[in-house]
Each structure stands twice: as structure tokens, then as C-alpha cells.
Amino acid sequence: MIFSMTGYAARTRAVKGGALHIELKSVNSRYLDCVFRVGDELRIAEPALRELFAARLGRGKLECRVSFVSALWSGQPLALNAELLERLNDFDTQVRKVLPLAAPLAVNDVLHWPGIFGDDAVDIGTVVPACLALAGEALADFSASRAREGEKLAAVIMQRVSHMRALVSEVEPRIPAAQAAFNDKLRQRLLDALQVVDDERIRQEVAVFTARIDVSEELERLSTHLDEVERVLTAGGACGKRLDFLMQELNREANTLGSKSLVAEVSRVAIEFKILIEQMREQVQNLE
Secondary structure: OEOEOOEEEEEEEEEOOEEEEEEEEEEOOOOEEEEEEEOHHHHHHHHHHHHHHHHHOOOEEEEEEEEEEEHHHHOOOOOOOHHHHHHHHHHHHHHHHHOOOOOOOOHHHHHOOOOOOOOOOOOHHHHHHHHHHHHHHHHHHHHHHHHHHHHHHHHHHHHHHHHHHHHHHHHHHHHHHHHHHHHHHHHHHHHHHHOOOOHHHHHHHHHHHHHHHOOHHHHHHHHHHHHHHHHHHHHOEOOHHHHHHHHHHHHHHHHHHHHHOOOHHHHHHHHHHHHHHHHHHHHHOOEO
16 A cells, blocks of 8 residues: 555544544655644653654654643533632622722633633543544544555556556657668768768768667666556555655656657657656655
8 A cells, every 4th residue: 555645634532521632634754753732731642642653654744733622612511610619709709898899700700710610630641541542543544544645646656657658669669760760861971971981980880879879778777667666556555765766767767868869759758758757756755
């Protein structure tokens, strides 16, 4: 299976006193780079989260956001602390006896008073294991999204490989005839320029020049590299770096093909190769 370095997932779970929310998103990177956005109450879970992600991911810049939403805002059933509410009422009465102009406690003030809904402190012993379990669920969704994206990228690369093979099949049979015609023109120009010269010497010079402009080896190496690209994509796994290296090799052969070609058709194909290779390289940069 091919994995993209681009992915997204989010999960929420109800826990004692509120709800946990985790969000994962990533973009491409040369290495695995984990960035955490975690509240102070959950900072203790960060090392375990980092270890969890490192065991499952190879490359990419991952941003992990973890937050705890108290029951007041999570929509869970609430119960007022009757004892504290009574004490607040007594305090309010005592203060306004001494300071008649003081404003009474507002409902909003009471609802935000620490402990008005019971013990609103985060229970680390409960929340941290729940956070790790939730992260595992989110990571499964996250990996699935990266796999779907990777499958699409692999399909795009395979299409470009097929196009390059078609171009090789189109131009390869024409090269011998084109080179023979060019050699005949070259031989005639040498005869016209030198007037009297040994025919054997001309044949030698033409043979040396023909060897220099022969592109059959470049086309063979291109086909070999394309075979390897297909093999790597079929094998799956973390293949981004290997494919990036193959893109460099393909580009090198395309450059050599263009520089050695004296036939317009081959030059056109070399340019088309470079365009297709660049398109593949853009996709490869996003693969793990």
C-alpha cells in the first residue's frame, strides 16, 4: 500500500467531566516532524503520543491538536453544587450588607465559579489513557486517508509511466532510419567540402559521429527506470525517497537524449519526457 504524506482525521470521546477532542493533519516533509498543540492539563500525554505516531508514520510534518472540553461546554448532563451555591448566596448577602451599592452576583458569574458543577479538575488517571486510546482511533482514520490519497498519487504516476512508454515505442523504430539519412547527408557534405579524400576515412569519421549521437542506450535505460518505478509502486510501503531518486535518473537520461539527438522527432520526445518526469516528481514529493 502506498501512503501519501498528506492526511487528516479528527475524533471526539466523552470522558469524566467533559470530552476529549483530537485532530491530526499533515503535509509533506523529508523526515517525520511532529508538532503538538496540547493544553497544559494534557501535556503529560505528549511523550506517549509522540511514541505512538513514530511507530506508525515514516515521514511528514504532522500537527496534532488535543483539547479537553469541560462538561459545561460539551453538552453533557450537569448538576449544580448545591452547597457551594448556598455559600455564594450567603457571601453575596454579607457583601451587600456592608457595601449596599455593590452589584449582586450574576448568573453568568455563578455558572463560571470554580467547582459549581462539582470537581471540574481534569482526572489525569482517567483522561490520559482515554487520550491515547482516542489518538489510536484517530491515527487509524488518518492512515486510511493517507492510503486513499497515496492510491490516487500512484495512479497518476502510473499514467505518466504509460505515456512515456508509448512515446518510446513511437520513436524507437524511427531512429535507425533517421540516423541513416542523417549519415548520408553528412557523408555527402564531407565529400563536397574535401573534394578528394579516402572513402574509408569518411566511413570511419561517420561511424565515430554515429556512435556519439546514438540514443539507443538512453532509451534502454529509460525503459529500465520505468520498470523500476512500476515495481516500486506495486511493492508499496515507504517508497517516496526511492522514487525521488528514480525521477533524478529519468531526468538525467532525458537530458542526455535531448543533447545527443540530431533528429527533430527525438528532440520533441525528450522535451515531452522532461514534462512528464516533472509531473511525476511533483506527485512523488507527497509520498511517504
